[in-house]
Amino acid sequence: MKHRNQFRYVKSQHLEQVSVLRAEMNDFSYGKHAHEEFSFGVTLAGRQDFFASGAYHRSHPGNTIIFNPDEVHDGHSGVDDELQYRMLYIHPDQLAPVLKSVCSKQKADFRIVDTLLNDPLLRQHILSLALLIEDQTSNKLQQEYALYQLAVGITQHYGEYSPDQKARKVDHLLRQAQDYIHENIQADISLEDVSQQANLSKYHFVRMFRKQFGITPHQYILNCRINRAREDLESGVSLDDVVFEYGFSDLSHFNRRFKPVFGMTPRQYQQHFLSS
Template sequence: MLTENRFQFAKSAALDEVMLLKASMSDFSYGTHAHEEFSFGVTLSGRQDFFALGEYHKSHAGNVIVFNPEDAHDGHSGGESTLHYKMLYIHPDQLVPMLESAGVHQAKSFRVGKVLQDDAQLRSHILGLAGLVENNVSSLEYSSALYEFAECLAHKERLKTDTTTRIKDPVFERVRDYLHSHVTEEVSLDELSQVAQMSKYHLLRRFRDYFGMTPHQYWQNYRINRAKEALELGMSLADVAFTFGFSDLSYFNRRFKPVFGITPYQFRRNLLRT
């Protein structure tokens, strides 16, 4: 018998921009999306199958998964066993200062070079940090643990940092800025092609190569992330849906669930219990 899909979010009481997801999945599939945080996960049991950075990956029990901010990916349970995993989301505003203190030059451009790893040290740090979120420890204890994690990342990635930094394309950075500034409005492909100064069809192909998502997927993903932040701040479901351009709560639910596994109402209720 398949286990019910379960997604439980918890926020760090000590650091506001850190969130933990504990998930069990049997027949749920994430849609293609990206997070604005660094995502550090550990597959606890079962198998986690996903597509990211142009490749298909299979994460077995004990493996570490790392998504840099804006790394587009999907995901589902692979094989017959239920997938259990923990994922820690750490905003760059929390991690970058720690990386700078650990000696990383150009820490704002820091990226972990390998999405799937079998690394006992990283696994230990991630699960240790997850335990601190679950147990609501003091700010000092959590900050110390996060710094030790940043030191570990810096040491492992030091020789690869320069080669893993994505070269920014000013054309697509401009298109992204336009989408961000029109988050509450309808945006057409014609508008974006004018911003990029290229044909619509050329833009579609080049944008997807650059971001891993179509312009529409990227725009929807950005709106969902802004909506999630608003829910965390206590805005009502109806106000969030209206503010970020979702026609009604049903449509908001259909867009939110493929990214976070649960409805907006369930997400906010999760946070209120922690």
């Protein structure tokens, strides 16, 4: 079998912080990573195997996959046939106001409790918005309405946006440490710097952080830097400047960290956006 891995990212021209990934792959495996956005995916062909929320999952054609912001996951094709899927990324700042307009009882710490589900209506709304974003001729009204319909689909599936118990119990001190990382992502952050934000010893902090978020603080910092670097690449910042700005030792180091998350090298990713 000829192995073929293709990844196409498209940013919405009309909705800020909303983008789509169309992927076709069979011998590529994502490393553990997390996104700052909500991720809504639909498996179209093959089987999508991944680990998230403390469990292994298998997504068959027609299934919907949902990752909350900062939810660590990986992924690969689970069968010999080519895996095809679409993934819609929506930043909480974009999704929250729409959810609020649909359901006034939406909680500020809203998280979706399901990772894998089969909801034909929700699947239809995800694909409709994804296709509109890929279609460069669609207008703002069409995309805004499709986003609204997706919010309606979430409402119908989950009712009032009550966060699950796990979300309620997230340690406030760990969230403070997480906020510190986001605010100082370009600095040379040490483990001691971060653990002090939670008023914990370094090693106790590492254990608690890994238990809560699924990765170590070091891995989380790298993940955040990669997400910020991706935004700069999309904006046309030079590759050398991005490597220097986010503390990667050299381009090779950046390549090794970036490709397992986005399926292509940073240079390919930037060219992909600047040429589209």
